[in-house]
Amino acid sequence: QVQLVESGGGLVQPGASLRLSCAASGGTFRRYTMGWFRQAPGKEREFVTAIDWSGGTTDYVDSVKGRFTISRDNAKNTVYLQMNSLKPEDTAVYYCAASLRIFVTRLDEYSYWGQGTQVTVSS
Numbered sequence: 001q002v003q004l005v006e007s008g009g010g011l012v013q014p015g016a017s018l019r020l021s022c023a024a025s026g027g028t029f030r031r032y033t034m035g036w037f038r039q040a041p042g043k044e045r046e047f048v049t050a051i052d053w054s055g056g057t058t059d060y061v062d063s064v065k066g067r068f069t070i071s072r073d074n075a076k077n078t079v080y081l082q083m084n085s086l087k088p089e090d091t092a093v094y095y096c097a098a099s100l101r102i103f104v105t106r107l108d109e110y111s112y113w114g115q116g117t118q119v120t121v122s123s
């Protein structure tokens with residue numbers, strides 16, 4: 001069973017960048033599809049992006065395409081989320097998740113979750 005720990009959140013101004021990291025332990029990292037989800041206050045948790053085991057396949061929600069990039073380093077058991085041109089509407093708790101399914105984007109297809117890291121975009 002894999003354990004996930006996110007880091008890298010914070011308070012930034014609109015237009016700034018942040019890189020989130022998610023370190024995995026306790027499992028064979030390269031077996032997992034990895035995803036990032038986010039939950040804003042009063043809203044449902046939503047899919048942001050996912051990456052397959054090799055890093056060769058990715059998917060993004062439309063609202064972050066061209067601004068966010070997911071990547072992974074299987075040697076370091078870590079998945080990253082590079083967030084550029086941040087907007088106030090990106091404010092949320094960001095969660096890392098892992099799935100043993102080949103490539104999935106639905107929240108209920110992920111079995112393992114981190115505790116989340118807060119990202120606040122405000123001037």
